[in-house]
Amino acid sequence: MAAFILRRLAQALFVIGAMLVIVFFGVNVVGDPIYMLVSPEMNQEQIAETARSLGLDRPIWEQFLIFLRNAVQGDLGRSFVHGESAIKLILSRMPATLELALVALFMAIVIGLPLGLYAGLKPESKASRAIMAISILGFSLPTFWVGLMLILAFAVGLGWLPATGRGETVSVLGIETSLLTVDGWQHVALPALNLALLKISLVIRLARAGAREAALMDYVKFARAKGLSQSRIIGVHILKNIMIPIVTVLGLEFGSLVAFSVVTETIFAWPGMGRLLLEAITRLDRPVIVAYVMVVVVLFVTINLLVDLVYSALDPRVRLTEAST
Amino acid sequence: MRNVATFASRAAMAAALSLVAGAAVAQELRIGISAEPSAMDPHYHNLTPNNMLARHIYEPLVGQDASQRLVPGLAESWKAVDDTTWEFKLRQNVKFHDGSPFTADDVLATFQRAPNVPKSPSSFSAYVRGKEISKVDDHTIRIKTAAPAPLVPTDLSTFGVISAKCKDTTTEEFNAGKCAAGGTGPYKQAEFVSGDRVVMTANENWWGGSKGLWKKVTFRIVTSAPTRVAALLAGDVDMIEAVPTSDVAKLKGDKNLNVVSQVSNRVVYFHMDHFRDVSPFIKGKDGSEIKNPLKDVRVRKALSMAINRPGIVERIMEKEAIPAGQLLPDSFFGTSKNLKPVAFDLNGAKKLLAEAGYPNGFKMKMHGPNGRYTNDTKIIEAAAQMFARLGIETEVETLPPANFFTRASQGAPGNVPEFSFILVGWAAGTGESSDSLKALLATFNPQKGMGATNRGRYSNAAFDAKVEEGLRTVDDKKRDAIFGEAMEIGMNDVGLIPTHFQLNTWAARKGFKVEPRSDEYTLATSVAKQ
Numbered sequence: 001m002a003a004f005i006l007r008r009l010a011q012a013l014f015v016i017g018a019m020l021v022i023v024f025f026g027v028n029v030v031g032d033p034i035y036m037l038v039s040p041e042m043n044q045e046q047i048a049e050t051a052r053s054l055g056l057d058r059p060i061w062e063q064f065l066i067f068l069r070n071a072v073q074g075d076l077g078r079s080f081v082h083g084e085s086a087i088k089l090i091l092s093r094m095p096a097t098l099e100l101a102l103v104a105l106f107m108a109i110v111i112g113l114p115l116g117l118y119a120g121l122k123p124e125s126k127a128s129r130a131i132m133a134i135s136i137l138g139f140s141l142p143t144f145w146v147g148l149m150l151i152l153a154f155a156v157g158l159g160w161l162p163a164t165g166r167g168e169t170v171s172v173l174g175i176e177t178s179l180l181t182v183d184g185w186q187h188v189a190l191p192a193l194n195l196a197l198l199k200i201s202l203v204i205r206l207a208r209a210g211a212r213e214a215a216l217m218d219y220v221k222f223a224r225a226k227g228l229s230q231s232r233i234i235g236v237h238i239l240k241n242i243m244i245p246i247v248t249v250l251g252l253e254f255g256s257l258v259a260f261s262v263v264t265e266t267i268f269a270w271p272g273m274g275r276l277l278l279e280a281i282t283r284l285d286r287p288v289i290v291a292y293v294m295v296v297v298v299l300f301v302t303i304n305l306l307v308d309l310v311y312s313a314l315d316p317r318v319r320l321t322e323a324s325t
Numbered sequence: 326m327r328n329v330a331t332f333a334s335r336a337a338m339a340a341a342l343s344l345v346a347g348a349a350v351a352q353e354l355r356i357g358i359s360a361e362p363s364a365m366d367p368h369y370h371n372l373t374p375n376n377m378l379a380r381h382i383y384e385p386l387v388g389q390d391a392s393q394r395l396v397p398g399l400a401e402s403w404k405a406v407d408d409t410t411w412e413f414k415l416r417q418n419v420k421f422h423d424g425s426p427f428t429a430d431d432v433l434a435t436f437q438r439a440p441n442v443p444k445s446p447s448s449f450s451a452y453v454r455g456k457e458i459s460k461v462d463d464h465t466i467r468i469k470t471a472a473p474a475p476l477v478p479t480d481l482s483t484f485g486v487i488s489a490k491c492k493d494t495t496t497e498e499f500n501a502g503k504c505a506a507g508g509t510g511p512y513k514q515a516e517f518v519s520g521d522r523v524v525m526t527a528n529e530n531w532w533g534g535s536k537g538l539w540k541k542v543t544f545r546i547v548t549s550a551p552t553r554v555a556a557l558l559a560g561d562v563d564m565i566e567a568v569p570t571s572d573v574a575k576l577k578g579d580k581n582l583n584v585v586s587q588v589s590n591r592v593v594y595f596h597m598d599h600f601r602d603v604s605p606f607i608k609g610k611d612g613s614e615i616k617n618p619l620k621d622v623r624v625r626k627a628l629s630m631a632i633n634r635p636g637i638v639e640r641i642m643e644k645e646a647i648p649a650g651q652l653l654p655d656s657f658f659g660t661s662k663n664l665k666p667v668a669f670d671l672n673g674a675k676k677l678l679a680e681a682g683y684p685n686g687f688k689m690k691m692h693g694p695n696g697r698y699t700n701d702t703k704i705i706e707a708a709a710q711m712f713a714r715l716g717i718e719t720e721v722e723t724l725p726p727a728n729f730f731t732r733a734s735q736g737a738p739g740n741v742p743e744f745s746f747i748l749v750g751w752a753a754g755t756g757e758s759s760d761s762l763k764a765l766l767a768t769f770n771p772q773k774g775m776g777a778t779n780r781g782r783y784s785n786a787a788f789d790a791k792v793e794e795g796l797r798t799v800d801d802k803k804r805d806a807i808f809g810e811a812m813e814i815g816m817n818d819v820g821l822i823p824t825h826f827q828l829n830t831w832a833a834r835k836g837f838k839v840e841p842r843s844d845e846y847t848l849a850t851s852v853a854k855q
Binding site for chain 2: 008030031032033035036037038039040041043044045046047049050053054077080081082083084089092096148149152155156159162163164165166249266267268269271272275276279281282283285
């Protein structure tokens with residue numbers, strides 16, 4: 001177990017290193033950050049001075065060496081735009097994004113799983129066909145469009161929910177969360193639904209496929225022959241067996257929910273780290289982009305690790321020492 | 326019985342009065358703003374969202390009204406003692422948010438801090454450097470410069486004054502509200518949630534009087550334009566700035582909304598290669614290398630005449646712009662009344678082009694940013710079609726702004742501009758023309774600090790001489806005329822091709838009256854309860 005985790009960490013370090021090099025030099029290929037930062041009214045001398053103070057006048061490899069030296073000491077640099085520590089900036093916006101992703105994940109499970117199971121167990125019914133048709137829409141409609149439609153329908157048209165922003169927050173153990181206030185839930189409902197839509201469709205499809213397959217298995221027939229109740233057959237025998245692919249996919253998808261909620265955060269003016277990334281990319285705020293990528297890599301590695309651990313809990317045949325690669 | 330009636334009527338009157346009083350003290354104002362401030366430190370970053378928010382809390386010595394004319398701020402009056410000395414009389418009885426009095430020492434401290442904020446991505450040093458400040462008495466300061474500096478009052482309108490107590494406060498501390506008592510402005514900083522909102526409360530003791538101030542103002546950052554409109558329609562916010570052009574007509578038709586606009590200080594224009602004998606993105610019709618045709622003023626004129634400005638304004642900008650004939654609308658200081666937008670004249674343009682030796686035109690590739698200016702991509706595509714009618718085969722390439730501006734400024738070997746013909750925009754933050762003339766059309770010269778944004782490397786000795794003459798003329802009237810003449814030289818020589826001035830547009834729910842501004846500032850003090 002310990003060796004397994006260690007190996008995972010080594011892999012993570014390698015990925016982080018590779019990403020660093022790619023992102024650092026990649027940003028530089030796009031353009032020189034100095035032109036996105038300075039006020040256009042500045043003259044040449046003032047632009048040069050600003051570049052000097054931010055270290056942007058040095059050759060790129062020298063900037064990279066300086067960055068590496070600081071990174072080893074735990075300093076990922078300051079945002080060019082905000083002047084604050086890049087990692088601190090990202091972490092300060094992370095709770096909002098995590099909150100959004102968690103609610104979206106929750107929605108994906110509580111809405112997607114029952115619908116998918118139903119569609120899998122009664123594949124011929126009209127309701128099942130409707131569910132599958134809707135799930136196709138969930139896959140194919142672009143997020144930004146759905147987001148705007150949700151706002152138009154529920155905020156502008158019906159006036160039930162606010163259109164934008166995060167609700168009232170309360171501080172729990174130093175972390176600001178809006179999930180403990182009514183106002184907070186009203187605000188999170190629409191963006192989370194928007195973010196969840198694709199995942200709901202995904203879970204529906206996975207659950208349906210799994211359920212259809214499992215329903216024909218010998219152990220299900222045997223359980224039925226033994227006279228077990230329908231709810232026990234579905235709830236224990238089928239559900240538990242179809243959970244492995246769903247957990248894997250949701251685990252990975254949770255990472256992407258957190259890392260790439262950019263569109264939803266922008267449409268709903270949600271103050272999360274996705275919007276910070278978008279802003280950083282448009283302004284070539286390299287320290288923030290680099291730090292963001294590192295955070296995301298760490299996040300994915302952690303989630304993969306957790307998924308592996310959940311596997312072994314769900315399926316006793318999986319042994320972590322062997323399943324490490 | 327009569328007593329009872331009197332009592333009842335008095336009670337009714339009191340109730341009515343209290344209602345009136347309640348209405349007079351405005352309550353809460355929620356504004357959806359389009360861009361995120363990078364910090365709450367008023368001197369950290371010379372950036373529109375930062376400046377406009379800072380303006381509520383930290384006032385400059387000299388203010389700018391809605392048309393960007395200079396008005397008294399913390400300085401009551403100012404005058405040029407001689408060509409190189411300015412004297413500012415400071416307002417008496419002004420108090421900072423913490424109750425301490427405002428004096429000349431605070432101005433001195435501000436002068437020390439403003440140009441020297443560490444790691445500033447765009448500092449105010451340009452407006453402070455080269456000015457030697459001295460205190461005459463508690464409410465008088467003098468500023469000496471080495472050369473005549475007519476723009477001192479304008480420079481001082483760009484940054485706010487902080488309390489001397491805050492001179493060592495860091496940017497992070499400002500963000501955390503540690504020096505929240507360090508301003509004199511009509512509003513106090515209450516909360517700053519990076520990326521989400523800025524909350525301010527009224528300063529009841531403001532020298533300008535607390536009447537008409539909002540008890541609480543919340544600026545919500547809503548960067549996506551359709552979302553901003555939706556937030557207004559859904560009632561999340563009371564007003565929004567930067568209304569997208571495609572929604573203006575619809576919002577204007579809504580009885581529950583007020584839409585107001587004002588011509589801005591932002592001109593959208595084409596800049597072109599004046600400095601290379603062979604321009605990289607211009608070829609002959611057969612693809613062969615040709616001499617740079619843009620060096621011929623007749624070609625430049627023809628291109629300008631081929632642009633249908635009213636068409637761009639009406640069809641692409643949906644009337645949220647006005648055609649431009651110079652770098653600033655002629656209501657601004659230092660512009661010329663003689664310059665009108667060049668009229669659309671395709672036949673005339675064809676004739677000029679033939680005279681210049683290009684009867685069949687040539688091939689050209691234009692470049693522009695996508696998403697930096699309102700409808701930028703659509704404008705450049707429309708212009709390409711207009712040039713095509715002139716016989717110039719035009720290709721368009723739009724690039725992400727981060728990529729575009731680097732290459733447009735220094736993308737070619739030798740750190741010179743890369744492109745042949747570009748679409749760009751320029752906002753005259755100071756509200757007069759000197760910056761525009763100096764930066765866009767004066768000969769590129771790092772030593773003198775001229776032509777910093779001259780991405781076409783236009784160079785004209787007569788123009789440079791006029792601009793330099795204006796920059797040392799302290800007399801306002803004379804300077805106005807000199808800059809006007811410089812503008813005429815630059816425009817008649819087609820140093821660049823202006824197309825239109827954008828309008829700044831705000832939309833508010835009924836009951837909120839917004840005074841539109843020519844800079845892009847959204848100020849709570851410009852909003853009144855109706």
